[in-house]
Amino acid sequence: MRELVLTVLLAASGEAEDRKPVFYETATVVARPLPSASASVTVVEAAEIEASGARSLGDLLQGMPGLHVLRSGGRGGVTYAGIRGGDPNFTLVLLDGVPLNDSTDPQGGAVNLEELPAALVERLEVVRGPLCSFYGPSGLAGVVQLFTRRGEPGPVRVGLSGEVGNASLVRGSGTVSGPAGRGGYSAGVAFERERHRVAEEGFRQLDLHAGARLGVGAATDLLLTGRFASGHADDYPDASGGPLYGSGLLRSTDHRDLSLGAELQSGGPDGFRHRLALGFSHRGLDRTSPAVPPLVPASEEQTGYSRLRLAWSAPLRRTARTQIDLGLSGEAERAQNTSVLRLPPFLGGDVPGDYGKTRATGGGYLELRHERGPLLLEAALRADAATTDSLQINPRLGLLWRPAGGGTRLRAAAGRASKLPSFFALASPRALGGNPELRPERTVGGEIGLDHSFHRAHLELGATLFQHEYRDLVDFDFEAFTHVNRSRVRARGAELQGRWRPLAKLEVQGEATWLDARDLSGAPVLHRPRWLGGGRLVWQPTDRLNLRLESLGVSRYLDEQLPVPERATVEGYRLFAFAGSWRWRPRWTLRARVDNLADRAYATLIGFPGPKRSFWVGLGWKRM
Template sequence: MKNFDSFSLEGTSARACARFPVAAVALAALTLSQSAVAQDARMPTTVVTATRSETKLDETLADVRVITQEQISNSAGRSLAEVLQRFAGVQMSSNGGRGNTQSVSIRGSKQVILLVDGVRFGSVTDGSPSLSSLPLESIERIEVVHGPASALYGSDAIGGVIQIFTKQGKGAKQAFAPYASATVGQSAYKDASAGFAGAQQGWNYSLNVARVLDPGFSSTNAKSGSFNADKDKYHQTSVTAALGYAFNDAWRLDANLMRADGYAEFDNGATKASWVDSDAGTGQLKLTGKVNDIWTTSLSTSSSSDKLRSYDRALATKVLTDSLYQTKQKEYKWSNEFKTPVGIAIAGVERLEQKVNSTTEYDKTKRTTDAVYAGLNGSYDRHSWQVNVRSDDNSQFGRFETWGIGYGFQLLPSLRAYASRGKSINAPTFNQLYWPADPMWGGGGNPNLQPEEGRNTELGLHWTLDGHAFKLARFDNKVSNLIVWGTTVENIDHARMKGWSLGYSKSLDTWQFAASYDYLDARDSLGERITRRMPKQQATVSVDKTWGAWKLGANALYVGNRTDLFGYPSKKVVLKSYATLDAYAEYKFAKEWAVQARVANLTDKEYETAYGYNQRGRAGYLTLKWSPR
């Protein structure tokens, strides 16, 4: 679909350089909120997204945050975008409830790559991650890299990378391990999921099926030109499956797939009934093997599809109109990893084929990108390093090179400093290039656009001691050839996104405490602040406690003031700051059974992440979990 949510050149009058808020630093140092900056009992000890090879989380030279299965399980009723906001510090906006259009930004940039089990997924028409299509109930964990990663993954990674790992049952210790859960909630909300995992005689396998029935709420309010007071319901059915076979200790073949079918209603005025049918899917076949003691290689082929068919029925005449937007992407990869005296070296080649199928007529509907990349990630004594280079040959824009370099130094046994510098790239989307102009309003695409280019510098400190973990990062990302959409689409000078990320966590016996704070100063080339749907300040706080058979927890989110655009011609409106609180309690009443009660938005706060669009008020959920051992 057409997307007008790229960088906007609105802003308040220029100010002097913003100071890092002392009050926020003190708050984050004294409170404990959710930030994946340390290894604790709930967190994987290794990540792969930041380097494309397994790396200990506290040894990465990047701001990486991990969302665990337990955090996802404790978020019944929330959307994927909301989970990313609360547990990974991304900025989020949503046109209503779950199933409606949602977008995320990382460090002020909407140019973010979304991977599902390593497979690129999203819309090449509007260039945004297709978050609303992904089934939250099928996700095992999420890794979020804050900061450019084009040297690893190519175009679109100016803001960062989000990688979703679905439930695949790898590492299962028995031949058949089933599980199931069912949730009921306020206003007839229901969801259920069930599956199994297992391994035997060289085989591993898993299957997960989920169903969500959400009666929803009115996605708009009276401020919106599309207002309709009816409830906008959302339904989704999803399945994920994986099958693998180890031929011997060195070679194995893996296949996995994800499929989700959804139905979501949205408001388009009181005289119309409007809804979207969505079909999303990914699939991958991968052969991995150890050629020798130092060389591991893999060959893979994968595909993803994101299909949206939108319907409008005029209530007076019953006339039905529809529109189709479908993105298909195919990838072919040869990846290699080498153990060397100076670290883990990676090298590979990739081919990406993108295709658009739509009722909207685009001048071009296909493009390909061929890429080669190499990198090195290692450490010695008190020093650590990461170097990556990549070359992409795009059929529309030709060849462009990206790179990244990072260095870390262990100042003290518990304190490490790092610095990184890199170049990122973002190719224009099909909408930005070929969207047909409206005869009255204009607003068409521009086939002469050039890719955006980013230059990012980051400085950071990591401190870990006796269960404490503290992380501070300073980033400065300048994006040139900025693409903006007004009466037409054009490249302009640049924008600059600067800011700070601060996090703290602590594991203490049966308590888990954590905190995060993000500060963003985004400005256009005239020095005006870019604030459209992007807060200057955002913070989260969470506490979890295990007490015998009980688990208790709470999570709070604060989002500062933002702006939005409304009407034609567009005028700037203010989105007020807000704070919300979620809480849960879980009781394991038998060896294989547990029950959880959860309340979202406990204070029933009314707030907007997009002007004229509602968000869910207070809602309660009750979940029954079955997990035999």
């Protein structure tokens, strides 16, 4: 695991009382204290992100309870996150409330986590389970939300950092933040480049981001955020057998991403706050991919995908025990694809795959929250309609029981969510498998969890049981050569986590996930390990020195690669990593990290080896 996870479990502990209160806002209309969550929520704050030495969002999510982070190599490859047995495109990824999932992606809208640098993230929230209230019915398995810096009142702060490592790694970033009235502003830049981390892969990317929180009235705030990224990657195509069993030819990808967000919050400190949010995202991609015999021809494509989102919420009722919120939201999507498949002349020659498609969706929701003594009830109901689909009704119910003393939390939640098929599956020409008759993918799931704090032993433990059933999953039927709704997958499992502080300067953390995912038609379910998890040993002998030893374990799982149909299993593996930081001057910090400490040979997909031992060392400077 590559992050210091601050969970609901930790926030509920007695030792957390002297810490700054932790809030979450992804699973609810209004930001609320983390110990009051009925859902499974993980929050990672800025200090933990910096101490982890993570380079990308994939590194930050690695090893979290319920998440399987699947990589096809180094930074140049593709990294997806699946939650509780769901497909990666069932994970809704948000940047300051702006959705980043691209519906033209062949994976159905999954987000490549390597394209989101950790330097961009001030705070991270992960919610596991069906979620559809404020952000709409797309998070079938869960939601990952990144929050960027927005600045705060006080002196101007400047930060600079630079790192170098093996595989020609060069990375640098800079940030500046300061006051703006009663709010603040922040801006930053990050650049990273590496080559040959795995075989001939390559990666480079430039990120620019800015944000602000501005007071525009006595009780009104305006939140602004923006990000632009441009990058290039060379990697091995999906299902190609990788550098070990494939042709050795690389796929070349250039991407450009823009996200803009604005949110107006109006109201007093009593919680009666209206929210009006506007978000826009655009992704442009140019890709050239070699053939993967015997089924996939060479291809060239240029895609553009834009999404505009408008959302409003307001409180209907606020009392000491009861809160009721109402909201409306709408989205407009536009996709444009220009592509060609390079078939040989005896099969007809080049086949165009061009399409253009638009879609509009809208819905409303009602959220109720009621407390009575140690019991807390959450209920939400959302209705959505789309120009390409019928009405979808998605309810959610959550319960939380906190007996006197505050050391125990018993929680339960259940809900339904749905997701419209991707433009890639709907709008591609029928000759290439497009099917405009596809139905939305759906899930119904629930969980029950118990967290307990042993104050005298400085020990916190938590366990969650969950079950999800995913229906009408979109799959490709090679016999009919079209996308169809046919899969029905049932995923059940358990998430365990713990934290023990035997000494004031020493902490032991661990998480584990057991998963049983089955396709009820009997078809194999790929990329779902039965067990995964790991832990960290964190030692801070002085205020200036922080050391940590991390472990990650993943059991075997199924995979398919076209060049080697006789192979079907990726063997399990266990990895160790070391990270450390030393603040040797008031403004200067030396950092280093070593991954795959034992230099173990392993694979993440059949024919796709994982990175060998890798390291980087860097220097950071801050003016507070």
